[in-house]
Amino acid sequence: MKTLTVDLGARSYPIFIGQNLLTDPSLVAPHVKGKQVMIVTNDTVAPLYLAKVKKLFAGYQVDEVILPDGEEYKNLEHLNLIFDALLQKRHNRTTTLVALGGGVVGDMTGFAAASYQRGVEFIQIPTTLLSQVDSSVGGKTGVNHALGKNMIGAFHQPNCVLIDVNSLNTLPQNELAAGLAEVIKYGLICDLPFYHWLDENIESLNAKQTDALIYAIETSCLNKAKVVALDEREGGIRAILNLGHTFGHAIETDQGYGNWLHGEAVATGMLMAADLSARLGWIGEKDVQHIEALLLKAHLPVKCPQGMSADRFKDLMAVDKKVLDGKLRLVLLRAMGEAITTSDFALEHFEATLTHLTN
């Protein structure tokens, strides 16, 4: 087992990465403060892992909420189901919430923990590659609004993150691919050697080879933890973690939540960011082709949704959180392995990218 630490002073916490971690109560015990535990999961994950995780918390009052599976349920209405359960089972402010599932379950459980009785403890047990390498680390929590993704939320750090790679055995192949999009992101934004390693090992990852997965997850979490430690509340550098996300959020909103997986939208969004970076002369046309080829090898989409126009992108991107005082800010590649956040680009280049990649 590997243990990484997210270094945030009093809010620091460990990430445990390995096999068969869901059978070891000694890992989580130090991170439960009171006598009550509320496990939040969804109807896909519950039949697979809920019984196991309940045993992990034997000796506590353990209750559960099973949400419907899907990004389309990541809203205030379904968040309220968690509050319903907490109040019906009389959980007090020493309770610990446990997020068992993917990014949607993690984001919703984290926000429920941030706001139940103005803040209680929580533990992340991510079961998808995407949530293991991204959303379970860093404390961003929240739900979607009909007019924008993740528009309602809080920064709320977990007490610990438990990543059992065995849980990926049951993960559908398209969700594995979606997770690989975020893995590839770390290479592009701040770790060129990792990008090259990914290019060489992408088939092992597609085949869920355990050692390759552990290395990819560990390196992704290390990179994320490093960036988050520098800038917990995204005042600056942390924004580079959003490479491809502003384009990607537009795709997700246009398509309706749940029709494109988040990682799939991010993959296409990263290619759009790379295309714009090349137009600015920061990376080469060959680099863009190389990124496109790697995304394709990872079975990720590289084309915008049929019928989604350049104008539609512009309209949706104007309400994204990355807009500051009216100016669109994007994460772009200053070089391969080096992302920056900037609003310093000519609109014609931005429009050329949209025209080139929409259809």
Place this chain on the structure above:
Amino acid sequence: MKTLTVDLGARSYPIFIGQNLLTDPSLVAPHVKGKQVMIVTNDTVAPLYLAKVKKLFAGYQVDEVILPDGEEYKNLEHLNLIFDALLQKRHNRTTTLVALGGGVVGDMTGFAAASYQRGVEFIQIPTTLLSQVDSSVGGKTGVNHALGKNMIGAFHQPNCVLIDVNSLNTLPQNELAAGLAEVIKYGLICDLPFYHWLDENIESLNAKQTDALIYAIETSCLNKAKVVALDEREGGIRAILNLGHTFGHAIETDQGYGNWLHGEAVATGMLMAADLSARLGWIGEKDVQHIEALLLKAHLPVKCPQGMSADRFKDLMAVDKKVLDGKLRLVLLRAMGEAITTSDFALEHFEATLTHLTN
């Protein structure tokens, strides 16, 4: 004008108290970071003060949300109306929310500010006595759940609080009384001289005499700021501010939000806490009678709702936030002018109080 400071390190902020403050843009200007302002108010306050407050922010993009007036609308569903407006008007993460109204508007606006794009700035302009002396100071924000009051929320401090006592001229007499309940609370929990001053000046306050109001608001805010500075997130001493609130919340929940004013429920709750304190021998029977007489002079209720049984109280109080690991904790009076939080009382005394004061 008086200026107090709530001393919370990097989150410190001023409270301005005086007359005609709503016509002075120089007070708020330093506390608006971006170019956008969203005023949140309700349909009672809007016709009285919205136009004035919009002028206060001339030069910014000013938008507004007008909520229906009433505690029964303090829920996630109506909170979402604030997010709707923010997104429809494309407010970005540098926006400033302005709470113009009483405690409900302040709590909801504060929670919206805490969670919109994971946290934006906000300013409190409380227009009721209760919100001026209590809810606008200290950063507690949130909404109610059908199963419990203020169960969903955040700690989120405002950038400044603007208390214009002139706004009390339009306040109905029963809402003035509700505010006086919280004012009397400060005397009981930590300021015996103020309690005596209140006893002597209660008629001036009932008559909305300006100097008396300013002194009562200033002293209340000073006491609250002192306690909040010691314990921002209610790990300990801050809980004394909840004198009467655990009993009071049970009344409000039983009656349905909005039928008893919060301050009215707190008044009866304080008398219940005083009764229990006397049964423990901490204060005298005469003290209880004196508190009851003062509450009556302030036109506040001192009897539990008709038909609300002792058992109903016990049932509702078990889910209150003040329950820690199954033990009911209450704020009681160790002496007149000195409150403590304790679970160290015999159940028979608690039950005797319920039996004595319910009907």
